[in-house]
Amino acid sequence: MTRRCDVAIVGGGPAGSSCARVLAAAGLDVVVADKAVFPRDKVCAGWITPDVVEALALDLADYAAGRTLQPVLGFETGIIGGHRVTTRYAEPVSYAIRRCEFDTYLLRRCGAEVIEGTAVEGIERTPQGWALRLKPAQHEEPGPGAAGRATPRPRLAIAAPVLVGAGGHFCPVARWLNPSEPPSPTLVVAQELELRLEAPPTSGVAPELPALYFCRDLRGYGWCVRKGEYLNVGFGRQDADGVAEASRAFLAWLRSCGRIPAGFPDRWHGHAYRVWGRPVRRVASDGVLLVGDAAGLAYPASGEGIHPAVVSGQLAARHILGAPSNDPGGRPDAYVAALERAFGVPSATGPAAWPLPPRLYAVIGRSLIAQPWFARRHLVERSFLRRQPRASRSAPTPPR
């Protein structure tokens, strides 16, 4: 049986649900297909900035009812094995959430039909648009908190004039658009583990002060994020070589300085994603757009990917709504231009973008990271919270 709709979205993470919500609110018939049954876990630290709350118009009181929402009042930062600096604020500057709850909340409220437990395994271009072949994934029945208007028996196919690829880094639509991709310097390889702590919680990390510890070569960092009674520990690098060994050493160091309980296991869950930089993936073609991790949009300075996922999902939806009826999906180059307006023109990332030779850059960076003023202004506020420096914040808007 084929389910026909106006827009088919592959993937129900923050990018897919944000796109679906805007399209469904405008009256389009939208179907989201996800291979997972929600609530599902996503390998992630689960840290969101106030920009995410604003972009999603999240009612924090409603969200917090029965879910974990940990206000963040600052950060502990430093070099792994080195000096640590604490930066505090009077008001929350971020929040820590659990992805199993957050993604389900967003998908439930999106207003589209959601087909869960069904992997998209075939994509075909047709004269009318797109035909998707679906295959029931491992979990066939929706879970107790199944998202959206879940369909109990997965359908076999979806047909739509417009296709949105929101399936994360390994999205089948991204693969269809980029059939042979060389290894990319923009790839981040990351691992994490989120566990409920024994009562009373025994982590040395305060719930309101997540900890971020950088590698000595500044090519990655590890974190400890407390979310109420949960602790999320992880490690990521923009250079896949040696990640496993470096993350084991990171965990041993955290144990030795009491940041994690002695028995904290090292059963990491790994994942990869791309930051926005050169070379970019092909993110659009006639009638098809990529959003979120599928497009490789995470912020290079921090690895934050939820905000760009939400913003690009909404952007793609508006692009589709603004397209003329004889050109479903709109012009691909106009979508690329909209992404560049939102996230900047992609440039080189990592050591290729550093103004000094990597060793010298790392030596200078390490000594700066130990300084409280640098940690506050540059590391926390500019790199992680993406706050503009004062001068550019107050700069007048140029006349149009």
Ligand SMILES: Cc1cc2nc3c(=O)[nH]c(=O)nc-3n(C[C@H](O)[C@H](O)[C@H](O)COP(=O)(O)OP(=O)(O)OC[C@H]3O[C@@H](n4cnc5c(N)ncnc54)[C@H](O)[C@@H]3O)c2cc1C
């Ligand atoms: C270890 C780690 C820590 C991170 N920490 C943070 C953080 O603290 N804050 C932050 O902002 N970002 C963080 N990120 C990045 C962030 O997790 C991603 O950028 C974000 O999840 C992207 O959202 P998305 O909707 O594009 O993709 P996803 O959240 O990955 O959702 C994609 C969906 O597509 C579905 N799917 C995939 N393939 C198919 C298929 N064939 N058929 C049907 N469905 C399919 C999947 O089941 C999934 O539900 C982290 C990433 C990692 C790896």
